[in-house]
Amino acid sequence: MSAEERRESVIRAATAEFARGGYHGTSTEAIAKRVGVSQPYLFRLFPGKKAIFLAAAERCVDEVVRAFAEASEGLRGEAALHAMANAYTRVIAERPELLMMQMQTYVAVAAAEQEGEHGFGDVVRAGWMRLWETVHLPLGADIDQTTDFLAYGMLINCLVAMGFPPEHRVWEGLYPSARSKGRLEH
C-alpha cells in the first residue's frame, strides 16, 4: 500500500479513536492497531501525534462541509434548511465519529493555545468559519437562521456525546428526523 493510502487510513482510524478518547486519551498505539500497522510507522507518515490529530480534525470538517454543500445544492431558504437538517441526521446515524471528533477539537483548543500550539486554534476557528459560510449562503444569508441551525447542531452534538438514547425526552423539540436517529452506536 502506498504511503498516501496509508495516510488516508491513518486519518480515518485516528478520527474514530480521537473521537472517543480525545487527544490525550488516545494513544498512538491504539491508532496503529486500528490501521493494522506498527506504532512507530505512524511517525514516518506524520511528523507527530499532533499532526495526526490536526489532519483528522480538518478532514472531519471537510466531510461535514461537503455533506451540507451537497445536500443544499441548488436549494435556497426553507428547502435548503430541511435538506441540510436531513443530511446532518444522516451524519449522526452513519458517521457519529465526525461530530464527536468536532467536539474533541473544540475542547482541545484552550489547552493547545496555552501550550505553544498557537496555530491550532486558528485552524479550528477557520474550520468553523468554513462550516458557517457553507450553511449561511443556502439559508439566504440570514444570520439569525444560520445561528439557529448551528445552535441546534451543537445541542444535538452534546446530546449525542452524553449518550442520550433517541427515544429520550430531551430529543423532544428537535428536528423530528434527528429525534429518530440520535443514538451513538458502538
Next chain:
Amino acid sequence: MSAEERRESVIRAATAEFARGGYHGTSTEAIAKRVGVSQPYLFRLFPGKKAIFLAAAERCVDEVVRAFAEASEGLRGEAALHAMANAYTRVIAERPELLMMQMQTYVAVAAAEQEGEHGFGDVVRAGWMRLWETVHLPLGADIDQTTDFLAYGMLINCLVAMGFPPEHRVWEGLYPSARSKGRLEH
C-alpha cells in the same frame, strides 16, 4: 485546614484544571500544585482521579443550575428568559471554567462508558436533566423554548471553547449580552 475544606478547594482547583485539559490531559500533580498540597494527599481526600473529576463535574452542574434558579426566581416566560440569559452571560464572563468543564464532561462520557465506568454517563445525563428542568419550568414549561435556550447555550459554549473573541462575526445573531462578553480569559 479540615479535610472537608481541603476537598472543597480540590474541587475548585480540579474544575479549573480539568476545564483546560480534560480528564486525560490533566495530571493529579497539576491539581495538587494549584491547591498547594502534595500530590499523594489528593488520594487521601478522594479515592482516585476519577472521583475528583466526577465531584468537579457535579459541582459544576450545581453552580450553573443555581445561577439559573436564582436568576429566574419569581419570574416566568420572557422575563425569566432574559434573566437566565443574563445570568449565563455573567457565568461566561466570570466563571468560564464552568462551561468548559461541562464540555469536557460531555466528551468524557463515551470513553468512560466504553471502559467499565458505566455509572459516569448516568451521572452526566442526570445533571443535564437537572439543568433542563431548571430552565424548563420558568420558561412556562414550553419545550420548544427550553430547547431553543439550551441550544443557544451549547453554541455559546462551543464558540467560547474555540476561543472566538467577542467582537468576531460569529457572535452576531446571539444574545447581545453574550456577544459583548464572550471572551475566555486566562
Next chain:
DNA sequence: GCAATTAGTGATTGAGTACTAACTTACTTC
C-alpha cells in the same frame, strides 16, 4: 502526659507512552 486521631509529606513503583534508531523485505530500474 499519653494515647489516638487527623492533616500532611517524601520516596517510590509500575505501567503506559511518544518518539528514535537500526534493521528487513520487496519492488523497480537500468
Next chain:
DNA sequence: GAAGTAAGTTAGTACTCAATCACTAATTGC
C-alpha cells in the same frame, strides 16, 4: 543482477503519571 528506493518492523529510550507506603507533626480527649 546489482543498486536504489519505498514500505514496514523490532527493540529500545526517556519520560510522565496515578497510586501506594511508610513516615512525621500537630491537635484532641481523657
